[in-house]
Amino acid sequence: MQFDRMKKYVFLFFIALMTFACKKEKATDPIIDPGNEFIILDVPVGFPYPNIPSDNKPTLNRIALGEKLFFDPILSRDSSISCGSCHLPGLKFTDGVALSLGISGRHAMRNAMTILNVAYQPYSFWDGGVPNLEQQVLAPIENPNEMDFDVNLAVERLRNNKDYVADFQKSYSLEPSVYTLTRAIACYERTLFTGKSKYDRFIYEGDSFALNTSEKNGMIMFFNEEADCFHCHVDYNFTDFSFQNNGLYSVYPDSGRARITGNASDVGKFKVPSLRNVELTAPYMHDGSIATLEEVVEHYNSGGQPHPNKSNVVRPKNLSPQQKQDLVNFLKALTDE
Protein backbone atom coordinates (compact mmCIF):
# COMPACT_ATOMS: atom_id res chain seq x y z
CA MET A 1 0.00 0.00 0.00
CA GLN A 2 2.76 2.33 1.00
CA PHE A 3 4.73 1.28 -2.02
CA ASP A 4 1.75 1.74 -4.28
CA ARG A 5 1.38 5.26 -3.08
CA MET A 6 5.07 5.82 -3.62
CA LYS A 7 4.77 4.47 -7.14
CA LYS A 8 2.01 6.93 -7.76
CA TYR A 9 4.12 9.81 -6.47
CA VAL A 10 7.14 8.84 -8.51
CA PHE A 11 4.94 8.59 -11.57
CA LEU A 12 3.30 11.96 -10.94
CA PHE A 13 6.70 13.51 -10.35
CA PHE A 14 7.93 12.42 -13.75
CA ILE A 15 4.75 13.50 -15.51
CA ALA A 16 5.22 16.92 -13.96
CA LEU A 17 8.86 16.97 -14.99
CA MET A 18 7.92 16.06 -18.55
CA THR A 19 5.40 18.82 -18.74
CA PHE A 20 8.03 21.40 -17.89
CA ALA A 21 10.99 19.85 -19.66
CA CYS A 22 10.05 21.17 -23.11
CA LYS A 23 9.27 24.67 -22.01
CA LYS A 24 11.88 27.27 -22.74
CA GLU A 25 13.48 28.80 -19.76
CA LYS A 26 11.40 31.72 -18.78
CA ALA A 27 13.31 34.83 -17.94
CA THR A 28 12.33 36.43 -14.72
CA ASP A 29 9.29 38.55 -15.26
CA PRO A 30 10.40 41.44 -17.45
CA ILE A 31 10.03 44.77 -15.80
CA ILE A 32 7.80 46.79 -18.09
CA ASP A 33 9.95 49.66 -19.32
CA PRO A 34 7.72 52.56 -20.34
CA GLY A 35 10.59 53.62 -22.62
CA ASN A 36 9.78 50.63 -24.83
CA GLU A 37 6.16 51.45 -25.42
CA PHE A 38 5.30 52.65 -28.90
CA ILE A 39 4.60 56.34 -28.88
CA ILE A 40 2.65 58.72 -31.07
CA LEU A 41 4.87 61.40 -32.60
CA ASP A 42 4.10 65.03 -31.84
CA VAL A 43 3.21 66.18 -35.35
CA PRO A 44 2.71 69.92 -36.00
CA VAL A 45 -0.86 71.20 -36.33
CA GLY A 46 -2.18 70.77 -39.86
CA PHE A 47 0.38 68.11 -40.78
CA PRO A 48 -0.56 64.52 -41.66
CA TYR A 49 0.85 61.69 -39.57
CA PRO A 50 3.93 60.35 -41.38
CA ASN A 51 4.30 56.80 -42.65
CA ILE A 52 6.51 54.80 -40.34
CA PRO A 53 8.01 51.41 -41.22
CA SER A 54 6.40 48.65 -39.18
CA ASP A 55 9.80 47.35 -38.04
CA ASN A 56 10.88 50.68 -36.61
CA LYS A 57 8.01 52.14 -34.63
CA PRO A 58 9.15 54.89 -32.29
CA THR A 59 9.77 54.30 -28.60
CA LEU A 60 11.48 56.66 -26.18
CA ASN A 61 14.42 54.26 -25.83
CA ARG A 62 14.93 53.96 -29.58
CA ILE A 63 14.71 57.72 -30.05
CA ALA A 64 17.21 58.31 -27.25
CA LEU A 65 19.62 55.76 -28.74
CA GLY A 66 19.26 57.32 -32.19
CA GLU A 67 19.93 60.77 -30.80
CA LYS A 68 23.03 59.55 -28.98
CA LEU A 69 24.35 57.94 -32.18
CA PHE A 70 23.48 61.01 -34.24
CA PHE A 71 25.76 63.20 -32.14
CA ASP A 72 28.52 60.62 -31.54
CA PRO A 73 31.66 60.85 -33.74
CA ILE A 74 32.14 57.10 -33.18
CA LEU A 75 30.64 56.56 -36.65
CA SER A 76 33.42 58.40 -38.53
CA ARG A 77 36.73 56.77 -39.44
CA ASP A 78 38.86 58.98 -37.20
CA SER A 79 36.08 59.62 -34.67
CA SER A 80 36.18 63.31 -35.51
CA ILE A 81 32.69 64.06 -36.86
CA SER A 82 29.13 62.95 -36.25
CA CYS A 83 25.87 63.40 -38.16
CA GLY A 84 25.33 66.40 -35.91
CA SER A 85 28.54 68.06 -37.16
CA CYS A 86 26.78 69.01 -40.41
CA HIS A 87 23.21 68.97 -39.12
CA LEU A 88 23.41 71.42 -36.24
CA PRO A 89 20.21 71.79 -34.18
CA GLY A 90 20.96 75.50 -33.69
CA LEU A 91 20.94 76.03 -37.45
CA LYS A 92 17.78 73.99 -37.99
CA PHE A 93 19.93 70.93 -38.67
CA THR A 94 22.03 72.56 -41.39
CA ASP A 95 25.60 73.82 -41.02
CA GLY A 96 25.77 77.30 -42.51
CA VAL A 97 28.44 76.50 -45.08
CA ALA A 98 28.20 75.84 -48.81
CA LEU A 99 29.73 72.38 -48.67
CA SER A 100 29.99 70.51 -45.39
CA LEU A 101 33.32 69.51 -43.91
CA GLY A 102 34.03 65.81 -43.81
CA ILE A 103 36.94 64.12 -42.05
CA SER A 104 40.50 65.36 -42.72
CA GLY A 105 39.25 68.68 -44.11
CA ARG A 106 37.47 67.06 -47.06
CA HIS A 107 34.39 68.71 -48.52
CA ALA A 108 31.10 66.95 -49.14
CA MET A 109 29.77 67.09 -52.66
CA ARG A 110 26.63 69.09 -51.87
CA ASN A 111 25.07 71.44 -49.34
CA ALA A 112 23.76 69.79 -46.16
CA MET A 113 19.95 69.85 -46.23
CA THR A 114 17.92 70.29 -43.11
CA ILE A 115 16.60 67.05 -41.72
CA LEU A 116 13.60 68.67 -40.03
CA ASN A 117 10.37 67.08 -41.31
CA VAL A 118 12.48 64.35 -42.88
CA ALA A 119 9.78 61.87 -41.84
CA TYR A 120 7.83 63.10 -44.87
CA GLN A 121 10.64 62.66 -47.41
CA PRO A 122 9.76 60.01 -50.00
CA TYR A 123 13.49 59.63 -50.77
CA SER A 124 16.72 61.04 -49.44
CA PHE A 125 19.36 63.39 -50.81
CA TRP A 126 19.30 66.14 -53.42
CA ASP A 127 19.18 63.49 -56.15
CA GLY A 128 16.71 61.16 -54.43
CA GLY A 129 19.09 58.21 -54.77
CA VAL A 130 18.04 56.47 -51.55
CA PRO A 131 14.47 55.26 -50.98
CA ASN A 132 14.15 55.51 -47.19
CA LEU A 133 15.65 56.97 -44.04
CA GLU A 134 17.01 53.70 -42.72
CA GLN A 135 19.16 53.16 -45.81
CA GLN A 136 20.11 56.81 -45.90
CA VAL A 137 22.06 56.32 -42.69
CA LEU A 138 24.62 54.19 -44.55
CA ALA A 139 25.57 56.85 -47.10
CA PRO A 140 27.31 59.55 -45.02
CA ILE A 141 29.13 56.89 -43.02
CA GLU A 142 30.56 55.34 -46.20
CA ASN A 143 31.02 58.53 -48.22
CA PRO A 144 34.81 59.10 -48.53
CA ASN A 145 34.25 62.87 -48.33
CA GLU A 146 32.12 62.66 -45.21
CA MET A 147 32.71 60.04 -42.49
CA ASP A 148 34.72 57.73 -44.76
CA PHE A 149 34.13 54.64 -42.66
CA ASP A 150 33.23 51.00 -43.16
CA VAL A 151 29.78 50.42 -41.69
CA ASN A 152 30.77 46.98 -40.39
CA LEU A 153 33.72 48.50 -38.54
CA ALA A 154 31.45 51.17 -37.07
CA VAL A 155 29.19 48.39 -35.80
CA GLU A 156 32.21 46.62 -34.34
CA ARG A 157 33.06 49.77 -32.39
CA LEU A 158 29.54 49.86 -31.02
CA ARG A 159 29.76 46.19 -30.04
CA ASN A 160 32.94 46.88 -28.11
CA ASN A 161 31.20 49.62 -26.18
CA LYS A 162 29.38 48.28 -23.12
CA ASP A 163 27.01 51.25 -22.91
CA TYR A 164 25.93 50.91 -26.52
CA VAL A 165 25.47 47.15 -26.21
CA ALA A 166 23.14 47.82 -23.29
CA ASP A 167 21.36 50.66 -25.13
CA PHE A 168 20.69 48.53 -28.22
CA GLN A 169 19.54 45.63 -26.07
CA LYS A 170 17.19 47.89 -24.18
CA SER A 171 15.67 49.58 -27.21
CA TYR A 172 15.65 46.84 -29.87
CA SER A 173 16.34 43.66 -27.85
CA LEU A 174 19.19 43.09 -30.30
CA GLU A 175 22.91 43.70 -30.35
CA PRO A 176 24.43 46.56 -32.33
CA SER A 177 24.27 45.66 -36.03
CA VAL A 178 23.93 47.43 -39.34
CA TYR A 179 20.21 46.80 -38.96
CA THR A 180 19.77 48.27 -35.50
CA LEU A 181 22.21 51.14 -36.13
CA THR A 182 20.27 52.31 -39.18
CA ARG A 183 16.93 51.81 -37.42
CA ALA A 184 17.90 53.79 -34.35
CA ILE A 185 19.18 56.85 -36.20
CA ALA A 186 16.19 56.87 -38.56
CA CYS A 187 13.85 56.52 -35.58
CA TYR A 188 15.35 59.64 -34.01
CA GLU A 189 15.31 61.61 -37.25
CA ARG A 190 11.59 60.94 -37.71
CA THR A 191 10.89 62.85 -34.50
CA LEU A 192 12.39 66.09 -35.82
CA PHE A 193 9.53 68.30 -36.92
CA THR A 194 9.15 71.93 -37.79
CA GLY A 195 5.84 73.69 -38.27
CA LYS A 196 5.33 76.42 -35.70
CA SER A 197 5.90 79.60 -37.67
CA LYS A 198 3.91 82.81 -37.97
CA TYR A 199 2.57 81.39 -41.21
CA ASP A 200 1.26 78.30 -39.40
CA ARG A 201 -0.44 80.48 -36.84
CA PHE A 202 -2.05 82.42 -39.68
CA ILE A 203 -3.14 79.37 -41.68
CA TYR A 204 -3.81 76.63 -39.15
CA GLU A 205 -4.78 78.60 -36.07
CA GLY A 206 -6.75 81.32 -37.81
CA ASP A 207 -4.71 84.15 -36.31
CA SER A 208 -5.24 86.79 -39.00
CA PHE A 209 -2.83 89.17 -37.29
CA ALA A 210 0.05 86.71 -37.37
CA LEU A 211 1.29 88.08 -40.69
CA ASN A 212 1.86 91.77 -41.44
CA THR A 213 0.87 93.42 -44.72
CA SER A 214 4.20 92.91 -46.45
CA GLU A 215 4.26 89.22 -45.46
CA LYS A 216 0.67 88.80 -46.67
CA ASN A 217 1.50 90.45 -49.98
CA GLY A 218 4.50 88.16 -50.31
CA MET A 219 2.31 85.17 -49.53
CA ILE A 220 -0.23 86.10 -52.20
CA MET A 221 2.50 86.43 -54.84
CA PHE A 222 4.11 83.21 -53.66
CA PHE A 223 0.86 81.34 -54.23
CA ASN A 224 -0.10 82.87 -57.58
CA GLU A 225 1.44 83.09 -61.04
CA GLU A 226 3.11 86.40 -60.27
CA ALA A 227 6.04 84.85 -58.41
CA ASP A 228 4.95 81.29 -59.22
CA CYS A 229 6.76 79.61 -56.30
CA PHE A 230 3.86 77.35 -55.33
CA HIS A 231 4.14 74.97 -58.27
CA CYS A 232 7.00 73.24 -56.53
CA HIS A 233 6.97 74.66 -53.00
CA VAL A 234 3.55 73.41 -51.96
CA ASP A 235 1.67 71.94 -49.01
CA TYR A 236 2.55 71.91 -45.35
CA ASN A 237 6.20 71.22 -46.09
CA PHE A 238 6.59 73.69 -48.97
CA THR A 239 7.80 71.06 -51.41
CA ASP A 240 6.32 68.54 -53.82
CA PHE A 241 9.57 66.54 -53.63
CA SER A 242 9.89 66.71 -57.41
CA PHE A 243 13.22 67.05 -59.20
CA GLN A 244 13.63 70.38 -60.98
CA ASN A 245 16.25 72.23 -62.93
CA ASN A 246 15.96 75.81 -61.66
CA GLY A 247 18.32 77.41 -64.17
CA LEU A 248 21.20 77.82 -61.79
CA TYR A 249 23.73 77.00 -64.55
CA SER A 250 23.92 76.43 -68.28
CA VAL A 251 26.45 73.68 -67.69
CA TYR A 252 26.14 71.69 -64.49
CA PRO A 253 29.35 70.37 -62.92
CA ASP A 254 27.05 68.15 -60.80
CA SER A 255 24.52 66.31 -62.94
CA GLY A 256 22.03 65.97 -60.05
CA ARG A 257 19.20 63.50 -60.59
CA ALA A 258 20.93 62.23 -63.75
CA ARG A 259 23.64 60.78 -61.52
CA ILE A 260 21.00 58.30 -60.37
CA THR A 261 18.92 57.75 -63.50
CA GLY A 262 21.49 58.27 -66.25
CA ASN A 263 18.85 60.19 -68.22
CA ALA A 264 19.98 63.30 -70.10
CA SER A 265 16.58 64.84 -69.31
CA ASP A 266 17.49 64.71 -65.58
CA VAL A 267 20.72 66.69 -65.87
CA GLY A 268 20.77 69.63 -63.46
CA LYS A 269 17.62 68.52 -61.66
CA PHE A 270 17.61 68.46 -57.87
CA LYS A 271 14.98 67.68 -55.30
CA VAL A 272 12.85 70.70 -54.38
CA PRO A 273 13.79 71.56 -50.78
CA SER A 274 11.36 72.62 -48.05
CA LEU A 275 11.31 76.36 -47.34
CA ARG A 276 10.56 76.09 -43.66
CA ASN A 277 13.12 78.05 -41.61
CA VAL A 278 14.73 79.09 -44.88
CA GLU A 279 15.84 82.32 -43.18
CA LEU A 280 18.19 80.24 -41.01
CA THR A 281 19.44 77.67 -43.51
CA ALA A 282 21.72 79.75 -45.76
CA PRO A 283 23.56 79.30 -48.02
CA TYR A 284 21.11 78.07 -50.62
CA MET A 285 20.87 75.65 -53.58
CA HIS A 286 22.35 72.15 -53.89
CA ASP A 287 25.86 73.56 -53.89
CA GLY A 288 25.34 76.39 -51.44
CA SER A 289 26.23 78.86 -54.17
CA ILE A 290 23.71 81.57 -53.22
CA ALA A 291 24.40 83.33 -49.94
CA THR A 292 21.24 85.26 -49.10
CA LEU A 293 17.46 85.04 -49.48
CA GLU A 294 17.46 88.34 -51.39
CA GLU A 295 19.80 86.82 -53.98
CA VAL A 296 17.65 83.70 -54.20
CA VAL A 297 14.57 85.80 -54.94
CA GLU A 298 16.60 87.78 -57.50
CA HIS A 299 17.71 84.53 -59.15
CA TYR A 300 14.10 83.44 -59.66
CA ASN A 301 13.07 86.96 -60.68
CA SER A 302 15.73 86.94 -63.41
CA GLY A 303 14.66 83.55 -64.76
CA GLY A 304 18.10 82.01 -64.35
CA GLN A 305 20.43 80.57 -67.00
CA PRO A 306 19.13 78.84 -70.09
CA HIS A 307 19.10 75.04 -69.91
CA PRO A 308 17.10 72.48 -71.92
CA ASN A 309 15.83 70.88 -68.71
CA LYS A 310 14.90 74.11 -66.96
CA SER A 311 11.47 74.22 -65.33
CA ASN A 312 8.86 76.28 -67.19
CA VAL A 313 8.01 78.27 -64.09
CA VAL A 314 11.57 79.58 -63.82
CA ARG A 315 11.25 82.57 -66.17
CA PRO A 316 11.75 86.35 -65.85
CA LYS A 317 9.13 87.79 -63.47
CA ASN A 318 9.90 91.50 -63.49
CA LEU A 319 9.02 91.97 -59.83
CA SER A 320 9.41 95.43 -58.29
CA PRO A 321 11.86 95.99 -55.43
CA GLN A 322 8.89 96.15 -53.02
CA GLN A 323 7.47 92.86 -54.35
CA LYS A 324 10.83 91.17 -53.91
CA GLN A 325 11.06 92.50 -50.39
CA ASP A 326 7.54 91.22 -49.67
CA LEU A 327 8.55 87.77 -50.89
CA VAL A 328 11.63 87.76 -48.67
CA ASN A 329 9.49 88.87 -45.73
CA PHE A 330 7.03 86.08 -46.37
CA LEU A 331 9.85 83.53 -46.52
CA LYS A 332 11.07 84.79 -43.16
CA ALA A 333 7.58 84.23 -41.75
CA LEU A 334 8.22 80.49 -42.29
CA THR A 335 10.73 80.49 -39.44
CA ASP A 336 9.65 78.60 -36.33
CA GLU A 337 8.74 80.92 -33.48
Next chain:
Amino acid sequence: MKKLFSIAAITLACTTLLFTSCKKDKSEEPTPSTEQNLTMHLHSNVGTHAANYDSTFINSAGQRFTIEDYRMYISNIVLIKSDGSELPITGKIFLTNPEIDEYELGMVPVGNYKGFRFIVGLDSTINHSDPSTYPSSNPLSVQTPSIHWSWNSGYIFWKVEGKVDTTVAQTGPVNVDYLYHIGMDEFKRTIDFTTDAFSVNSGQDQVIHLNFDLAAALINVDMTSELMTHTMDDMMLATKIANNWQSAFEVE
Protein backbone atom coordinates in the same frame (compact mmCIF):
# COMPACT_ATOMS: atom_id res chain seq x y z
CA MET B 1 11.54 -6.88 -3.73
CA LYS B 2 8.95 -7.17 -6.39
CA LYS B 3 7.56 -3.78 -5.45
CA LEU B 4 11.00 -2.24 -5.51
CA PHE B 5 11.53 -3.69 -8.95
CA SER B 6 8.28 -2.23 -10.22
CA ILE B 7 9.24 1.22 -8.90
CA ALA B 8 12.55 0.91 -10.67
CA ALA B 9 10.74 -0.10 -13.85
CA ILE B 10 8.42 2.87 -13.74
CA THR B 11 11.33 5.18 -12.99
CA LEU B 12 13.24 3.82 -15.96
CA ALA B 13 10.23 4.12 -18.26
CA CYS B 14 9.56 7.63 -17.22
CA THR B 15 13.18 8.66 -17.55
CA THR B 16 13.33 7.24 -21.06
CA LEU B 17 10.16 9.05 -21.93
CA LEU B 18 11.58 12.23 -20.49
CA PHE B 19 14.70 12.14 -22.60
CA THR B 20 12.94 11.25 -25.82
CA SER B 21 9.96 13.51 -25.45
CA CYS B 22 11.77 16.63 -26.67
CA LYS B 23 13.44 15.09 -29.68
CA LYS B 24 12.11 16.04 -33.05
CA ASP B 25 10.88 13.34 -35.32
CA LYS B 26 13.70 12.09 -37.45
CA SER B 27 12.65 12.37 -41.05
CA GLU B 28 13.66 9.71 -43.48
CA GLU B 29 16.91 10.38 -45.32
CA PRO B 30 16.20 11.25 -48.96
CA THR B 31 16.75 8.26 -51.12
CA PRO B 32 20.28 8.74 -52.48
CA SER B 33 19.32 7.48 -55.87
CA THR B 34 16.97 10.34 -56.76
CA GLU B 35 18.94 13.44 -55.75
CA GLN B 36 22.59 14.40 -55.69
CA ASN B 37 24.51 17.43 -54.63
CA LEU B 38 25.50 19.84 -57.39
CA THR B 39 28.38 22.29 -57.00
CA MET B 40 29.67 25.00 -59.28
CA HIS B 41 33.43 25.39 -59.41
CA LEU B 42 34.23 28.87 -60.62
CA HIS B 43 37.84 29.27 -61.60
CA SER B 44 38.85 32.92 -61.82
CA ASN B 45 41.62 33.39 -64.35
CA VAL B 46 43.46 36.09 -66.18
CA GLY B 47 44.30 34.45 -69.48
CA THR B 48 45.95 31.18 -68.50
CA HIS B 49 46.86 32.26 -64.95
CA ALA B 50 44.73 31.86 -61.86
CA ALA B 51 43.59 35.26 -60.63
CA ASN B 52 44.81 36.31 -57.18
CA TYR B 53 45.55 39.40 -55.12
CA ASP B 54 49.34 38.95 -55.19
CA SER B 55 50.49 38.76 -58.80
CA THR B 56 50.94 41.15 -61.68
CA PHE B 57 48.90 40.13 -64.70
CA ILE B 58 48.92 41.10 -68.35
CA ASN B 59 45.73 41.90 -70.23
CA SER B 60 45.09 41.13 -73.89
CA ALA B 61 46.63 44.45 -74.91
CA GLY B 62 49.84 43.65 -73.04
CA GLN B 63 49.12 46.08 -70.17
CA ARG B 64 50.27 45.09 -66.71
CA PHE B 65 47.93 45.26 -63.74
CA THR B 66 47.29 43.90 -60.27
CA ILE B 67 44.00 42.95 -58.61
CA GLU B 68 43.06 44.20 -55.15
CA ASP B 69 39.34 43.49 -55.08
CA TYR B 70 37.49 41.24 -57.49
CA ARG B 71 33.96 40.10 -56.74
CA MET B 72 30.72 39.46 -58.58
CA TYR B 73 27.16 38.48 -57.79
CA ILE B 74 25.80 35.36 -59.45
CA SER B 75 22.08 34.68 -59.02
CA ASN B 76 18.96 33.26 -60.68
CA ILE B 77 20.64 29.96 -61.55
CA VAL B 78 18.37 27.75 -63.64
CA LEU B 79 19.04 24.19 -64.76
CA ILE B 80 17.40 23.03 -68.02
CA LYS B 81 16.18 19.45 -67.79
CA SER B 82 16.33 17.07 -70.76
CA ASP B 83 12.60 17.57 -71.44
CA GLY B 84 13.17 21.32 -71.65
CA SER B 85 11.56 22.10 -68.33
CA GLU B 86 13.40 24.46 -66.04
CA LEU B 87 14.64 23.89 -62.53
CA PRO B 88 15.39 27.18 -60.79
CA ILE B 89 17.91 26.95 -57.95
CA THR B 90 15.93 29.18 -55.65
CA GLY B 91 17.44 31.17 -52.85
CA LYS B 92 21.04 30.77 -54.03
CA ILE B 93 22.93 34.00 -54.54
CA PHE B 94 26.71 33.89 -54.67
CA LEU B 95 29.18 36.69 -54.14
CA THR B 96 32.25 35.21 -55.79
CA ASN B 97 35.89 36.06 -55.29
CA PRO B 98 39.06 34.56 -56.77
CA GLU B 99 40.03 32.92 -53.48
CA ILE B 100 36.95 30.70 -53.44
CA ASP B 101 36.21 28.18 -56.20
CA GLU B 102 33.33 26.18 -54.77
CA TYR B 103 29.75 27.39 -54.81
CA GLU B 104 27.21 24.81 -53.71
CA LEU B 105 23.91 24.71 -55.56
CA GLY B 106 22.44 22.00 -53.33
CA MET B 107 20.55 18.79 -54.03
CA VAL B 108 19.16 18.38 -57.53
CA PRO B 109 17.26 15.48 -59.14
CA VAL B 110 19.34 12.75 -60.79
CA GLY B 111 18.99 12.86 -64.55
CA ASN B 112 20.15 14.42 -67.78
CA TYR B 113 20.28 18.17 -68.20
CA LYS B 114 20.48 20.14 -71.42
CA GLY B 115 22.37 22.94 -69.76
CA PHE B 116 21.98 25.87 -67.40
CA ARG B 117 21.98 29.63 -67.20
CA PHE B 118 22.41 32.29 -64.52
CA ILE B 119 22.73 36.01 -64.26
CA VAL B 120 25.69 38.13 -63.31
CA GLY B 121 23.99 40.66 -61.09
CA LEU B 122 20.71 40.63 -59.19
CA ASP B 123 17.12 40.96 -60.21
CA SER B 124 15.56 44.34 -59.59
CA THR B 125 13.69 43.51 -56.38
CA ILE B 126 16.75 42.14 -54.65
CA ASN B 127 18.98 44.81 -56.13
CA HIS B 128 16.92 47.50 -54.41
CA SER B 129 16.38 45.68 -51.15
CA ASP B 130 17.81 47.06 -47.92
CA PRO B 131 21.22 45.46 -47.21
CA SER B 132 20.88 46.16 -43.49
CA THR B 133 18.03 43.64 -43.27
CA TYR B 134 20.24 40.64 -44.15
CA PRO B 135 22.18 38.68 -41.53
CA SER B 136 25.93 39.12 -41.84
CA SER B 137 26.32 35.58 -43.21
CA ASN B 138 24.20 36.51 -46.24
CA PRO B 139 26.10 37.74 -49.33
CA LEU B 140 23.54 40.56 -49.60
CA SER B 141 24.47 42.00 -46.20
CA VAL B 142 26.76 45.03 -46.02
CA GLN B 143 30.19 43.69 -46.99
CA THR B 144 33.69 44.82 -46.08
CA PRO B 145 34.77 46.44 -48.33
CA SER B 146 31.28 47.45 -49.37
CA ILE B 147 29.78 46.16 -52.60
CA HIS B 148 26.61 48.19 -52.30
CA TRP B 149 26.04 51.79 -53.36
CA SER B 150 24.65 53.60 -50.36
CA TRP B 151 24.16 56.87 -52.34
CA ASN B 152 22.22 55.19 -55.16
CA SER B 153 20.66 52.27 -53.35
CA GLY B 154 21.63 49.16 -55.24
CA TYR B 155 24.34 46.53 -55.37
CA ILE B 156 27.53 46.55 -57.39
CA PHE B 157 27.16 43.43 -59.55
CA TRP B 158 30.74 43.21 -60.67
CA LYS B 159 33.66 44.93 -59.03
CA VAL B 160 37.33 44.91 -59.96
CA GLU B 161 39.90 47.24 -58.50
CA GLY B 162 43.67 47.31 -58.54
CA LYS B 163 46.65 49.09 -60.01
CA VAL B 164 47.88 49.38 -63.57
CA ASP B 165 51.02 50.49 -65.41
CA THR B 166 49.85 53.39 -67.57
CA THR B 167 53.10 53.93 -69.46
CA VAL B 168 52.94 53.31 -73.19
CA ALA B 169 56.10 51.19 -73.14
CA GLN B 170 54.78 49.21 -70.14
CA THR B 171 58.10 49.61 -68.37
CA GLY B 172 56.80 51.81 -65.55
CA PRO B 173 55.57 50.96 -62.10
CA VAL B 174 52.18 49.28 -61.67
CA ASN B 175 50.88 52.01 -59.41
CA VAL B 176 47.91 53.84 -60.93
CA ASP B 177 44.49 53.01 -59.48
CA TYR B 178 41.85 51.54 -61.73
CA LEU B 179 38.30 50.80 -60.64
CA TYR B 180 35.41 49.11 -62.45
CA HIS B 181 32.15 49.05 -60.49
CA ILE B 182 29.26 47.76 -62.57
CA GLY B 183 25.73 47.79 -61.24
CA MET B 184 22.21 49.14 -61.95
CA ASP B 185 19.32 46.98 -63.12
CA GLU B 186 19.99 47.29 -66.83
CA PHE B 187 23.56 46.02 -66.42
CA LYS B 188 22.69 42.55 -65.19
CA ARG B 189 23.52 39.98 -67.84
CA THR B 190 22.16 36.49 -68.43
CA ILE B 191 24.95 34.01 -68.99
CA ASP B 192 23.71 31.19 -71.17
CA PHE B 193 25.07 27.65 -71.16
CA THR B 194 21.75 26.15 -72.16
CA THR B 195 23.33 23.77 -74.66
CA ASP B 196 26.14 22.53 -72.41
CA ALA B 197 24.62 19.20 -71.44
CA PHE B 198 25.56 17.38 -68.26
CA SER B 199 24.09 14.62 -66.20
CA VAL B 200 23.66 13.99 -62.52
CA ASN B 201 24.14 10.31 -61.75
CA SER B 202 22.85 8.33 -58.85
CA GLY B 203 25.33 7.98 -56.02
CA GLN B 204 27.67 10.60 -57.38
CA ASP B 205 27.76 14.32 -56.56
CA GLN B 206 28.24 16.45 -59.64
CA VAL B 207 30.42 19.49 -60.28
CA ILE B 208 30.03 22.05 -63.04
CA HIS B 209 33.39 23.58 -63.85
CA LEU B 210 33.29 27.16 -65.03
CA ASN B 211 36.11 29.50 -65.95
CA PHE B 212 35.89 33.26 -65.89
CA ASP B 213 38.70 35.02 -67.71
CA LEU B 214 39.17 38.59 -66.46
CA ALA B 215 41.32 39.40 -69.50
CA ALA B 216 38.38 38.46 -71.73
CA ALA B 217 36.03 40.59 -69.62
CA LEU B 218 38.34 43.56 -70.16
CA ILE B 219 38.92 42.99 -73.86
CA ASN B 220 38.84 46.29 -75.80
CA VAL B 221 39.24 48.17 -72.52
CA ASP B 222 42.35 50.34 -72.61
CA MET B 223 43.31 50.01 -68.96
CA THR B 224 45.92 52.77 -69.28
CA SER B 225 43.30 55.39 -70.08
CA GLU B 226 39.91 53.87 -69.24
CA LEU B 227 40.72 53.80 -65.57
CA MET B 228 37.37 54.11 -63.90
CA THR B 229 33.65 53.56 -64.06
CA HIS B 230 31.07 53.63 -61.29
CA THR B 231 28.64 52.71 -64.11
CA MET B 232 26.71 56.00 -63.97
CA ASP B 233 29.74 58.17 -64.60
CA ASP B 234 30.92 56.15 -67.60
CA MET B 235 28.05 54.15 -69.01
CA MET B 236 29.97 53.42 -72.24
CA LEU B 237 32.81 51.72 -70.41
CA ALA B 238 30.41 49.89 -68.08
CA THR B 239 28.41 48.65 -71.08
CA LYS B 240 31.54 47.49 -72.87
CA ILE B 241 32.64 45.44 -69.86
CA ALA B 242 29.19 43.98 -69.09
CA ASN B 243 28.82 42.92 -72.72
CA ASN B 244 32.09 40.96 -72.43
CA TRP B 245 30.91 38.82 -69.52
CA GLN B 246 29.24 36.05 -71.51
CA SER B 247 32.36 35.43 -73.60
CA ALA B 248 34.57 35.62 -70.49
CA PHE B 249 32.78 32.56 -69.08
CA GLU B 250 33.42 29.07 -70.41
CA VAL B 251 32.43 25.61 -69.29
CA GLU B 252 35.48 23.49 -68.73
